[in-house]
Amino acid sequence: xxxxxxxxxxxxxxxxxxxxxxxxxxxxxxxxxxxxxxxxxxxxxxxxxxxxxxxxxxxxxxxxxxxxxxxxxxxxxxxxxxxxxxxxxxxxxxxxxxxxxxxxxxxxxxxxxxxxxxxxxxxxxxxxxxxxxxxxxxxxxxxxxxxxxxxxxxxxxxxxxxxxxxxxxxxxxxxxxxxxxxxxxxxxxxxxxxxxxxxxxxxxxxxxxxxxxxxxxxxxxxxxxxxxxxxxxxxxxxxxxxxxxxxxxxxxxxxxxxxxxxxxxxxxxxxxxxxxxxxxxxxxxxxxxxxxxxxxxxxxxxxxxxxxxxxxxxxxxxxxxxxxxxxxxxxxxxxxxxxxxxxxxxxxxxxxxxxxxxxxxxxxxxxxxxxxxxxxxxxxxxxxxxxxxxxxxxxxxxxxxxxxxxxxxxxxxxxxxxxxxxxxxxxxxxxxxxxxxxxxxxxxxxxxxxxxxxxxxxxxxxxxxxxxxxx
Numbered sequence: 194x195x196x197x198x199x200x201x202x203x204x205x206x207x208x209x210x211x212x213x214x215x216x217x218x219x220x221x222x223x224x225x226x227x228x229x230x231x232x233x234x235x236x237x238x239x240x241x242x243x244x245x246x247x248x249x250x251x252x253x254x255x256x257x258x259x260x261x262x263x264x265x266x267x268x269x270x271x272x273x274x275x276x277x278x279x280x281x282x283x284x285x286x287x288x289x290x291x292x293x294x295x296x297x298x299x300x301x302x303x304x305x306x307x308x309x310x311x312x313x314x315x316x317x318x319x320x321x322x323x324x325x326x327x328x329x330x331x332x333x334x335x336x337x338x339x340x341x342x343x344x345x346x347x348x349x350x351x352x353x354x355x356x357x358x359x360x361x362x363x364x365x366x367x368x369x370x371x372x373x374x375x376x377x378x379x380x381x382x383x384x385x386x387x388x389x390x391x392x393x394x395x396x397x398x399x400x401x402x403x404x405x406x407x408x409x410x411x412x413x414x415x416x417x418x419x420x421x422x423x424x425x426x427x428x429x430x431x432x433x434x435x436x437x438x439x440x441x442x443x444x445x446x447x448x449x450x451x452x453x454x455x456x457x458x459x460x461x462x463x464x465x466x467x468x469x470x471x472x473x474x475x476x477x478x479x480x481x482x483x484x485x486x487x488x489x490x491x492x493x494x495x496x497x498x499x500x501x502x503x504x505x506x507x508x509x510x511x512x513x514x515x516x517x518x519x520x521x522x523x524x525x526x527x528x529x530x531x532x533x534x535x536x537x538x539x540x541x542x543x544x545x546x547x548x549x550x551x552x553x554x555x556x557x558x559x560x561x562x563x564x565x566x567x568x569x570x571x572x573x574x575x576x577x578x579x580x581x582x583x584x585x586x587x588x589x590x591x592x593x594x595x596x597x598x599x600x601x602x603x604x605x606x607x608x609x610x611x612x613x614x615x616x617x618x619x620x621x622x623x624x625x626x627x628x629x630x631x632x633x634x635x636x637x638x639x640x641x642x643x644x645x646x647x648x649x650x651x652x653x654x655x656x657x658x659x660x661x662x663x664x
Contacts, residue, residue, distance in 0.1 A: 220256075220257040220258065220259050221249060221250075221251065221256055221257065221258045221259070222258075222259045222261060223247050223249045223258060223259065223260045223261065223374075224261045224262050225261075225262035225415075225417075227247040227248050227249055228245055228246070228247050228417070229246045229247060229248050229373065230245065230246040230420075231243070231244070231245040231246075231416050231417065231418070231419045231420070232244040232245070232419060232420045232421075232422075233416050233419045233420070233421050233422070233475070234421075234422045234423075234424060235383055235384065235385045235408060235421070235422070235423050235424070236384070236385075236423075236424045237384060237385065237386065237424070237425065237426070237538075237539075238384065239381055239382065239383070239384045240379060240380075240381060240383070240384070241264075241379070241380050241381075241382075241383035241384075241412060242377065242378075242379055243263075243264065243376075243377065243378055243379075243380060243414075243416070244375065244376075244377040245375070245376055245377075246277065246373055246374070246375050247260075247373070247374055247376070248371065248372070248373050248374075249371070249372060249374060250370075250371045250372075251283070251364070251366045251369065251370065251371075251372055252366065252369045253366055253367070253368050253369040254365070254366065255286065255363065255364070255365050256363075256364045256365070256366055257361070257362070257363060257364075258361070258362045258363075258364050259359050259360070259361050259362075260274075260359065260360035260361070260362065260376060261359045261360075262414065263358055263359070263360055263376075263378070263414060264358070264378070264380035264382065264383075264412040264413050264414040265358050265382070265412065265413025265414070266380050266381040266382040266411075266412050266413055267290070267358065267360075267378050267379070267380045267412075268378065268379045268380065268381070269288075269290035269360075269378075271377075271378050271379040272288065272290075272360060272376065272377070272378040273376070273377050273378070274288075274362065274374060274375070274376050275374065275375050276372050276373070276374050276375075277372075277373040277374065277375050278370070278371075278372040278373050278374075279367070279368070279370065279372055281367075282366060282367035282368055283364060283365070283366055283367070283372065283374070284364065284365045285362055285363070285364060286362075286363040286364065286365055287362065287363035288360070288361070288362055288363075289360070289361040289362075290358070290359075290360055290361075298326065300347060300350075300351070301323065301326045301329065301345070302326055303351045304323050304347055305323055305324070305325065305326065306322065306323070306324070307322065307323060308320055308321070308322055308323075308348075309321060309322075309323050309345055309346065309347055309348070310345070310346040310348075311331070311333075311342045311343040311344070311345060311346075312343050312344045312346055313342075313343045314343070318343075318346070319333060319342065319343075320333075321333045321338070321342070323345075324337070328340060329341070358413065360376070380412045380413075380414070381412065382410070382411040382412035382413060383408070383409070383410045383411065383412045383475075384408075384409055385406055385407060385408045385409070385423050386406075386407050386540055387404055387405065387406055387407070387425075387485060387537075387538045387539065387540030388404070388405045388407060388540050388541050388542075388543070389402060389403065389404050389405070389537075389540060389541070389542040389543070389561075390402070390403045390405070390542075390543055390545065391403075391523075391542055391543070391544045391545070391572075392544075392545050392546070392547075392553065393493060393523070393544060393545070393546050393556075394546075395546075395547070397493065397495040397523075397546075398492065398493060398494075398495075399490050399491065399492060399493065400490075400491045400492075400493045400523075400525070400544075401487075401488070401489045401490070401491070402486070402487070402488045402491050402533070403484070403486070403487050403488075404484070404485035404486040404487070404537070404540075405482050405483070405484060405485060406423060406467075406469070406482065406483045406484075406485045407480060407481070407482050408475055408480070408481045408482075408483070409479075409480045410475050410476065410477055410478070410479050410480075410481070411477070411478060412477065413477055414477055415474070415475070415476045415477045416474065416475045417474045418472045418473075418474055419472055419473060419474065419475060420468075420472055421468070421469045421472070421473055421475075422466050422467065422468050422469075423466070423467040423469070423538075424465070424466055425465045425466075425467065425536070425538035425539070425563055426465060426563060465536045465538070465563070467485065467538070469483055485538075486533075486535055486537075488531075488532040488533050489532065490532065491525055491531050491532055491533060492525065492526075492531055493523050493524065493525045494523070494524045494525070495521065495522070495523055496521070496522045496523075496524055496616060497519050497520070497521060497522075497577060497580055497613055497614065497615040497616065498519070498520045498522060498615070498616045498618065499517070499519045499520070499582050499603075499605065499615050499616065499617045499618070500520070500618050500620075501584070501617075501618065501619040501620055517581065517582045517583065517584065518576035518577065518581065518582075519576065519577040519580045519581060519582055519605070519615060520573060520575075520576060520577070521557070521573070521574040521575055521576065521577050522571055522572060522573050522574060523544065523557075523571070523572045523574060524569060524570070524571050524572075525569070525570050525572075526567070526568075526569055526570075527564055527565070527566055527567060527568055527569070527570055528566065528567050529566075533566075534566045534567070535566065536563070536564065536565050536566055537561065537563070537564040537570070538563055539560070539561060539562045539563045539564075540560070540561065541558060541559070541560050541561075542558060542559055542560070542561055542570075542572050543555060543557075543558040544556050544557045544558065544572065544574060556574060556575075557572065557573070557574030557575050559572045559573045559574070579607065579608040579609045580605065580606070580607050580608070580609065580613060580615065580648070581605070581606055581608075582603060582604065582605050582606075582615075582617075583603070583604045583606075584601060584602070584603045584604075585601070585602045585603075585604075586599065586600070586601055587600040587601065587602050587657070588600035588659070592661075595663055595664045596661070596662075596663050597661070597662050597663075597664075598628070598659060598660070598661050598662075599659070599660055599662065600657070600658070600659040600660075601619075601656075601657070601658055601659075601660075602655060602656070602657045603617060603655070603656040603657075604653055604654070604655045604656075605617075605646055605648045605653060605654050605655075605656070606648075606652075606653045607648040607649065607650060607651065607652055607653065607654075608651060609650060609651070610650050610651065611650050612647060612648065612649050612650050613647075613648050614645060614646065614647050614648070615645075615646050615648055615654075616643065616644070616645055616646075617643065617644040617645075617646060617656060618641055618642075618643050619641070619642045619643075619644070619658075620640055620641060621640050621641065621642050621660065621662065622640065622662055622664060623662050623663050623664045624662070624663040625642075625660055625661065625662045625663070626660065626661045626662075627642060627658060627659075627660050628659040628660060628661055629658065629659050630644070630656070630657070630658035630659075631655070631656055631657045631658065632644050632645075632646060632656050632658075633645075634658075642658070642660070644656055644658075
């Protein structure tokens with residue numbers, strides 16, 4: 194976007210509106226030095242809402258204002274400006290976003306076809322016409338020269354280049370006064386995620402759980418002493434400009450209010466908001482970690498789960514899988530009784546346990562989804578080393594059109610020095626009926642037969658069942 198000649202526009206407005214000629218005065222620059230408060234709401238999906246208050250002296254009439262020190266990845270369609278001090282007395286006539294940033298390459302491009310000076314190492318210089326930046330190519334005394342011929346010195350800085358992204362407004366102020374103005378906008382380049390660390394005891398029955406928030410800021414701006422809120426949830430976004438504006442309006446309701454310093458979790462629409470205690474500074478190109486939660490002595494349940502496969506009943510397999518792994522999981526309830534009860538944002542859980550020397554070792558990690566209070570959290574730790582299963586198809590018989598009888602034998606072997614209980618989940622296709630089974634089963638859902646098998650230490654347990662299925 195090329196910078197518009199705002200001063201000329203301001204003068205035209207002044208003439209058209211009959212305003213004093215002071216309206217065409219030098220632009221008012223509003224920088225981070227004028228900032229009085231900043232509030233930041235960060236979403237999971239590379240999105241942040243910035244709301245900041247700056248104090249500035251505005252004259253009466255039409256004013257050109259340059260609002261600097263904004264995020265480099267700002268969405269200009271989401272920008273909103275208002276006066277807190279005098280809402281009715283300040284109007285926006287025009288808004289521009291200037292991002293044609295000052296670089297050596299851009300400077301050279303602006304001077305193609307113009308005369309520049311090439312300074313030599315001995316202090317002398319040679320005037321030349323820059324013909325192309327590729328090479329570069331110069332016309333020196335009617336001859337074409339290619340390559341570098343010393344330091345290039347330009348006579349002046351082009352007006353339509355800026356050193357950093359800037360919002361430019363044409364404002365009409367009803368009176369001359371010092372005002373506090375609030376600007377809000379959406380920006381990409383900033384996101385957050387949560388990570389959890391769990392320490393389990395020797396018996397695998399209790400744990401200490403710590404949650405951390407990791408904020409990554411690559412938006413191109415620094416947010417100093419900011420009131421911070423985090424939005425957890427799957428927010429749908431589109432590329433439509435109108436939808437971006439509506440998104441900003443929704444997000445603005447989630448922005449922290451001034452003086453809001455309490456740590457709390459609250460529901461907002463179909464998401465959850467987390468307000469971190471106090472204020473924090475988030476620098477550009479910085480990754481910051483903040484504590485989210487800490488809970489001790491949280492009950493956990495270790496579970497061994499053995500899964501079958503739906504296709505096992507459809508044809509004759511013999512021994513479809515020998516030494517099949519048994520999955521190991523940790524279950525916990527996100528309840529106040531378990532010293533939790535706060536909605537848990539999705540993130541990665543790393544689980545550690547002390548070895549015989551007392552050193553903490555990683556024993557598994559898994560991702561959890563957004564988990565409301567009073568819901569179960571299940572963490573897959575990995576596959577059991579000393580507990581394995583083997584299944585053998587003992588019989589397969591077609592007894593009619595689409596009707597089969599299948600008999601399976603599943604042996605679970607435990608090489609540990611303590612007994613374990615293994616949950617066996619057998620997928621059942623179509624319409625099925627259990628004809629006989631060596632162990633009781635239940636039906637947690639229409640297509641699952643679930644068995645619970647106690648396997649002795651350094652021993653084995655065999656499950657046998659015959660089922661009739663209709664496809």
